[in-house]
Amino acid sequence: MNLTGLNFLGEKRSGNGNQAFRAVNPANNEELEPRYIEATKQEINQAIELAEEAFQVYRHKSGAEKGKFLETIADEIMYLGDELIERCIAETGLTRKRLEGERARTVNQLKLFGEVLVEGSWVDARINTEESSPTIKSMKMALGPVGVFGASNFPMAFSVAGGDTASALAAGCTIVVKAHPAHPGTCELVAGAVGKAIEKTGMPKGTFSMVQGASKDVGMAIVNHPYIKSIGFTGSFNGGKALFDAAVNRPEPIPVHAEMGSTNPVFLLPGALKENKDNIAEGVTNSVNLGVGQFCTKPGLVVYEDSEDAQNFRATLTEQFQKAQPGTMLTPDISTAYRKGLDNLLQQEGVQLIANSEENGTNSGNAHLLQVGSDHFLSNQELEKEVFGPVILAVTAENSKKLVRIAENLQGHLTASLFGTEEDLENYKDLIAVLQRKVGRLIFNGYPTGVAVNHAMIHGGPFPATTDSRTTSVGTSAINRFARPVCFQNFPDSQLPDELKDNNPLNIFRLVNGKWQQ
């Protein structure tokens, strides 16, 4: 496919703006062709108007039709072949292996939502026919056009046809994507694939649009448009919070599902340190360096009680960090921010650098291991903030009470991990109870990176990890973010969606007079 640098307004390509930018290859800081033309306000509005028009048709498509559409997007992404992978390597500095894996994840995610639609029970159909009141039937229905903001760190899986788009399309919403300016070419290729799937499956043209832009104005124009009914976002706290603030202060406030990362504390309990410290040191080092530390679930904090085992663990971790392989960070800006973040951490009282690996090449993200005592940590919330890149702050607690105190003091995170023996778990029940309130996912003897896409996964958590802890941005429950329940009282079958018809033609699970049945 020939990259054009244009915006996708439904099936139309448009580039009327005066502002333009180019992607930069972070491996050598060279600019990549073509120029990407930032969408004008008018173009953005046009995309949103098309999304609203298309919504009126798309929302009535059956689960089977929408499922086929998602599956076709997946196929079209695969048909892009190596061109997609190569452009993405050039724009992100990520490895071929990683990006091929991410493509598989993206495609499987689309297919999984397709399966959810074909099965159909996600709508939470409920029927009450008791004689004491009129017949009441309810089900979830799509909210309307959704604005999607892709992440820098997952140029496919959390981007143009990533989790937010897949789940919003599955719910029956139409989409206006703001392409990430760090990988506009990858975005254009995938947007082209979505466009082909729209054509092949006969979906309304305005079901999907994508606008380019490097300035904040583009995003704000999406969030502030009255037709936009929800936002999906993955990225930084500052970015997500700005969208949230705009969305909740609109004349009509709308929900924002912003996943804003976190430091994902890892608690090492005494039994695990005694039995398994070398493996854990190696595993933690691998996890923090995966994707050059640029994962939302990167383990940024490691917490343990002081002991001989802990000191030995730290010594092994130090060795591991020293010999860790650096990678190229996603963008020059992210590389600069990583250095600033490290400097900031190192300037905080009590923080020491205990290991770092060698730099290697342009925008190199080399591993850093820092440590701090628990009193300093407890008195300085700055130390809990995410630094995007391969850095761990190791926090030494004087005793188990301090360890639990650290957990109690935490803000919201996407994950927390616990390494322990079964005996540790019994001894640290308090800690588990505290952590359940702090995170979306609690991991036992495992590392937080690697978020499986399945029916049970929750990738979310209390603020500031997200702006809405009641949902997830990975896994099939993500579809619920973009729907709301609508209730029909006393309606004849002929006017009801199939999901609510008396004879259950879709054979879905429904709650009928308080009993789940198929």
Add this chain to the structure above:
Amino acid sequence: MNLTGLNFLGEKRSGNGNQAFRAVNPANNEELEPRYIEATKQEINQAIELAEEAFQVYRHKSGAEKGKFLETIADEIMYLGDELIERCIAETGLTRKRLEGERARTVNQLKLFGEVLVEGSWVDARINTEESSPTIKSMKMALGPVGVFGASNFPMAFSVAGGDTASALAAGCTIVVKAHPAHPGTCELVAGAVGKAIEKTGMPKGTFSMVQGASKDVGMAIVNHPYIKSIGFTGSFNGGKALFDAAVNRPEPIPVHAEMGSTNPVFLLPGALKENKDNIAEGVTNSVNLGVGQFCTKPGLVVYEDSEDAQNFRATLTEQFQKAQPGTMLTPDISTAYRKGLDNLLQQEGVQLIANSEENGTNSGNAHLLQVGSDHFLSNQELEKEVFGPVILAVTAENSKKLVRIAENLQGHLTASLFGTEEDLENYKDLIAVLQRKVGRLIFNGYPTGVAVNHAMIHGGPFPATTDSRTTSVGTSAINRFARPVCFQNFPDSQLPDELKDNNPLNIFRLVNGKWQQ
């Protein structure tokens, strides 16, 4: 029970403040004993700290235990006997019949949530055990302490132990209620019943507190406290929006479930007007006057196409309104606001008064029927706003296109009603499609007042009807407002809640590897 005028801080009664107020009997404007002492900031904080402490215990109670607790609250409310009904009549001017009905509703609502807990599947337990990834299990868990703001118009069903409290307690949250200053005695009686249920079922003392107050400071102190994790509110747009604005602009934003009423448009289609106009005129008049027009679902707008049938309908409606029985409004302030709201409507261009019933007694809420043409209606959003009281604005559309245009132009409402024949429904498919996007509940050949409490009911809708259209404040799905999913990766059964244990000891419905099963 002896009314004390004090605040409930867990089991403790406290009244350290300098501000006090008394309830007023709206039937004669006389003040009622005792003085109610507004809670101080310190007392409010103490209630919230108790709620946080209690949460750490209460959230681990089993569904059966919490179910028993809710059932016991219901029993204790019934044990209050006539004292509750009489105090409530004195504070609200509502009739004995209405209040006995509301008490039954309140008690049944508590019991229904109890049943949901005993059955247990509401937690949406999901388990993935595919070998390709670690074992992932997730379920919904309580958010934390919740602030509940009762409504003026349902002194029991949307108040101290009403729908918000019942659903939040069911989810496993602890509660701090802000009593409604219009019926503090009713609130005190019910709070006493909740206290007794806590004692009888051995729940932690801080599970429930209630503070009194007539100033906005009390509510704001609740919303702004960092331990409070969600808000339930039923009341006016201004009240709900102020809480929402405060909550989303906190350092840690929290969700607000504010049900803020609406005008609940009723669309009369040609076939229905031809066949059934007299019955509909009578039914609409009864519905608008139910509870003196002080229901969130009061039909405040009636829309029809001009025709001879429509003119006849309006003539009958005029007669019905003229002879409607007025009732006592809830408070002198609400009565004054009703007059102001009517004056404001009548000052809008094109609005005419066509009927009103006689006033009768103090704070009388007499019925008013107003009319306006569709062009005036479409160009003036003021006409869509709720006026709390027994008033209907009848909107005449020149043709069916204008009728649909009116629907398209609507903001969010709790309900919309359609009166029609089956043929009408076929002819007005567009209208139905439009209204599905505007409301929480769509009613065919029925009146919007009367919101059945069951598993399928949705009492919600797009903004400005509520601040979160993705939920309901009536019906068993309301429990989902106060919980969020938590995911456990690779955890041994011994450390998991029963809902997620391998052998499914609670025998609940779970989504296991993508299949719903029990």
